[in-house]
Amino acid sequence: MTIIKLNATHSTNSYMRQLLATKELEDYSVVWTLNQTRGRGQMGTVWSSQPGKNLTISIYKDVSWLGISNHFFISIVVSLALIQTLNELMIINLKIKWPNDILSDNKKLGGILIENIIKNNQLKASIIGIGLNVNQTNFDNLPQASSLINITGRVIPLEEILDRVLINIKASFLKLQEKHAFDELKKNYNSTLFRLNKPSTFKDKNNNLFAGYIYGTDKQGNLLVLLENKVIKSFGFKEITLLY
CATH class of the missing domain: 3.30.930.10 (Bira Bifunctional Protein; Domain 2)
Known part of the structure; x- marks a missing residue:
């Protein structure tokens, strides 16, 4: 090496x-x-x-x-x-x-x-x-x-x-x-994901804020988020930011 x-x-x-x-x-x-x-x-x-x-x-x-x-x-x-x-x-x-x-x-x-x-x-x-x-x-x-x-x-x-x-x-x-x-x-x-299964705030690529729960990741590495309408949606890392 x-x-x-x-x-x-x-x-x-x-x-x-x-x-x-x-x-x-x-x-x-x-x-x-x-x-x-x-x-x-x-x-x-x-x-x-x-x-x-x-x-x-x-x-x-x-x-x-x-x-x-x-x-x-x-x-x-x-x-x-x-x-x-x-x-x-x-x-x-x-x-x-x-x-x-x-x-x-x-x-x-x-x-x-x-x-x-x-x-x-x-x-x-x-x-x-x-x-x-x-x-x-x-x-x-x-x-x-x-x-x-x-x-x-x-x-x-x-x-x-x-x-x-x-x-x-x-x-x-x-x-x-x-x-x-x-x-x-x-x-x-x-x-080990930060804020797994906890209510969290996210910002999309248009700077809009929304709430959801981190559910995990899919095979491609997209973040799975449980939204307020009970739908699980996947987001790429350029599409969403998890706020502290």
Whole structure:
């Protein structure tokens, strides 16, 4: 396994894409930077991180064995691997805010940005971007953000977090390759969803607010919401935002 450590880069996902344009990468190759200057989140959001304080990485993963219709299971196994990592660090009240933000006590600890490489309508590989707030204490204008140091009161070496994350991601992907693992992984993911079966407020792409209950996710990774008229409707992540 290759780990490329950078003092700074705009985006680890973008850096890895540039590498792939010039050479093949070993499975589980990692790009790790201490200062990500233009980190990206879901739907074009910006991931802001203090230099040297947090874990900002991208992992190259061969997923050519996974059918394209099951692409959301990449997000499932990575999310569950981060939950496992934080459980090992005794972080409590962990939830996944759909599709793949990681929360503790309703505050965001990390996020995932997965960019799939598809050729001839087949999955080839994934670039898995992970940002995890570790030793940063202040989050200006981000009242819903927190970090491991704020929760545990201790500085945690980034190398330790990286090792744990990689071990758990490898274990999760091995699980995904087992026969009949899909149902178990999906059940574990759904059971960890933030605000599952609780009255929640959502905003659609036209900024209209509506109420509903999170019911789970479908095979494509869409969020299933039980609406006030007792109808269960599925929403893609670009169609709906779950408000805190």
